[in-house]
Amino acid sequence: MPNPLTIAIDGPAGAGKGTLARRLADYYHLPHLDTGLTYRAVAHMLLTKGWPLGDEPHAIEAARLVELSGLDKRILSAHAVGEAASRVAVIPEVRRILVDKQRAFATQSSGAVLDGRDIGTVVCPDAAVKLYVTASAEVRAGRRLAEIEENGGSADFAAILADIQRRDERDMGRADSPLKPAADAHLLDTSQMDIEAAFLAAKAIVDDVLAKRDEA
Template sequence: MTDIIAIDGPAGSGKSSVARMLANKLGLLHVDTGAIYRTVALRAIELELSLDDANALGNLARNLEIIEKSALIRTEAISQAASKVSQYPEVRSNLLDLQRRFAKDSKTGAVLEGRDIGTVVFPSATHKFFLTASNEKRAERRLLELEARGESADYETVLKEILERDERDQNRCVAPLKPALDAVVIDTTQVTLAQVVERISLAVHHRGSL
């Protein structure tokens, strides 16, 4: 099996930056599974589909072929829509094969980031990590990210939206957000993301197989 590094965690935990930096450091493919759900959300809005129509969203996910990589999927509105879309079993089941195919097609191995990589998408991943951070730190990171993109936002609103997303992610009936039993849990509140990358890199090499 191709070496798979699974990095899961809630919004603002640093998983996207860490996964991207780690993949570059180790020469592996980076797969942002969140972008897949964001693409479904974007296409649903473009097609004027109801975000409450699980069957229509499931069909959209089943036929998804091209993943949007532009800034269109990085707005706060799409983030919230993606969180709603990802609740539906019809959507999640139809995206499983796509996520797995991206990783398996890589000859070098892959770093996958998401919310259920180590528990559902690749439960037999070679290495599993779960990133977390305080609610305040996560909101701070998200606010800086939005401001860097030119979006207007305030701290209290961002914090509220993060907590609402946590509630949806942790309590959905299929693939809820939680660390795999064999995942290494890393609190990123008091450390830089570069330090997290270094810690994961050392753990991966210590365990071997890359």
């Protein structure tokens, strides 16, 4: 690919942006970063070391120590880590440190695919392609419940829905880098789509941008 291709994907929890980001990264042979894992890594370090979650100096130190190449999704996907991550993510200095690391990842010569909450608006505002992937809270809760049950667990739909709604409110209402579509983002509502349909819709958007870039 003659020019770096940076794809920024934002959206709320459970909309499918992570799966979509991995599919696009594989298809276009690009490195992928789930930026949410960087905040989870900070939270995991705090929990592991027994440092207080609300202690800013320790959270800032953890953010400086986190290496993007060592993120283990299996460990970092734990619910307790996610809850802790939402608390450290509101600390401005933690966000600044991690955004700098995320931007460095995005500057690779090939380009990159990054997904998260503020990629198109803050981390990569000049990305060639910006997608905002969303779905109704009820659909996202249903997907989460199905995932839990497929892995042999059990959960309550109403509790999952309430948790998703709390996360949405927290992500969209925070003062620093709230979750919102970039002004030039392509909106992709996956409420009525499976992953294959979502991938094809996203691929069509990327291919259109690449075609126009080649014509310029």
